[in-house]
Amino acid sequence: GAVVSQHPSRVICKSGTSVKIECRSLDFQATTMFWYRQFPKKSLMLMATSNEGSKATYEQGVEKDKFLINHASLTLSTLTVTSAHPEDSSFYICSAKSTGANTEAFFGQGTRLTVV
Amino acid sequence: GQQLNQSPQSMFIQEGEDVSMNCTSSSIFNTWLWYKQEPGEGPVLLIALYKAGELTSNGRLTAQFGITRKDSFLNISASIPSDVGIYFCAGRDRAGNNRKLIWGLGTSLAVNP
Numbered sequence: 001g002a003v004v005s006q007h008p009s010r011v012i013c014k015s016g017t018s019v020k021i022e023c024r025s026l027d028f029q030a031t032t033m034f035w036y037r038q039f040p041k042k043s044l045m046l047m048a049t050s051n052e053g054s055k056a057t058y059e060q061g062v063e064k065d066k067f068l069i070n071h072a073s074l075t076l077s078t079l080t081v082t083s084a085h086p087e088d089s090s091f092y093i094c095s096a097k098s099t100g101a102n103t104e105a106f107f108g109q110g111t112r113l114t115v116v
Numbered sequence: 117g118q119q120l121n122q123s124p125q126s127m128f129i130q131e132g133e134d135v136s137m138n139c140t141s142s143s144i145f146n147t148w149l150w151y152k153q154e155p156g157e158g159p160v161l162l163i164a165l166y167k168a169g170e171l172t173s174n175g176r177l178t179a180q181f182g183i184t185r186k187d188s189f190l191n192i193s194a195s196i197p198s199d200v201g202i203y204f205c206a207g208r209d210r211a212g213n214n215r216k217l218i219w220g221l222g223t224s225l226a227v228n229p
Contacts, residue, residue, distance in 0.1 A: 004223030027124070034216070043119065043204065043219045044159070059216075093158045102166055104149060 004027045004096045006108030013084055013115055021079045023094030023109045029074040030096035033104060035067075039089040050077055084115040122220030123188040128195050129134075129195055130228050139190040139205035147208040148181050148188035151218065154201045163190070197227050 003026040013019045014017050023033060036044040048064075050056035050071035058064045066088075068080040077096070083089050091112055097105035122139045129135060139148070147166055151159035163174050165181035165188060172179055179190045188207070192199055205220040 004158075008155075025198060041224075043221045046216050095158070103165070104161055104164055104201065107160070110158045112156070 001098075002026075002098075003008040003107045004030075004094065004106045004108040006094055006111055008111060009109060009111045011114070013113070015085055015115055016083055018080055018082045019084055019113060021081075021092055021094070023077045023079070023096060023108050025075050025098075025106075028096075028098050030077070031099050032105070033071055033077040034095045034096050035077075035079050036070060036095070038093060038095045038110075040091075042095065047079075058069075076105065081113065084113070086115045089113055089115045120205055120207065120218055120220040122223055124223055125221070125228070126224040128226045128228065131195060131197060133195055135192040135199070136189060136226060137203060138187060139220045140187040141209070141218070142186070144185040145188075145207040145209050145210050146185075148179070149206045150177075150179050150190045151186070151198065151204045152201045153204060153222075159204060166177060175187070188202055192225075195225075197226050199228050200225055200227050207217075 005024045007022045033046045038044050046059050047054040047062045048058045048069050050069050052071050052074050056069040071077040091110050093110040096106045096107035120139045120141050122147050149164050150162045153159040163172050163179040168185045170181040176193045202222045202224050204222045206217040208215050
């Protein structure tokens with residue numbers, strides 16, 4: 001299947017700093033990328049949907065100024081957690097898909113963010 | 117947000133046993149997907165279903181799109197230790213596969229060798 005690479009896999013940062021997470025589609029053009037957050041032993045919670053070249057669409061309750069999403073190319077989307085706080089600690093996962101009927105998104109391996 | 121009812125929440129089985137899990141929704145779905153997630157990893161798509169009544173296999177895994185379009189099941193036959201993980205159902209309640217997925221809460225599977 002297609003490969004989606006997410007980097008870094010783990011990051012620890014201090015409160016008040018910003019952290020950038022990258023999501024790359026390695027062998028296909030990702031017209032749409034999704035960013036999820038997952039709490040321990042919980043399901044995936046969609047944060048935002050981004051289409052290449054457009055502003056991201058955020059889910060209700062997700063602060064767009066805190067979770068900045070950029071999808072500037074067909075192979076790269078980034079999520080920046082700004083002014084991180086301990087409650088932002090979580091597992092963040094991206095997925096990417098190309099256009100076409102019955103094509104599903106492929107997931108990255110996730111990023112474990114710990115804010116201390 | 118909306119979530120799917122997935123059951124059971126967890127299963128502890130012996131190696132070699134068959135496993136069955138299901139998801140139900142209160143509304144009609146156009147797509148049902150089944151994923152497996154291992155610790156510290158992103159979900160991996162196992163089976164995708166797009167038509168009511170569709171029955172699809174992937175090795176020892178079989179999934180069906182319920183005829184009412186409000187449910188789906190996943191069966192795993194002859195389980196092995198590497199089947200351990202969390203299985204999620206997900207689906208779309210409207211046409212268009214750029215629409216967001218609605219997720220179940222997961223079924224945690226443990227296999228005793």
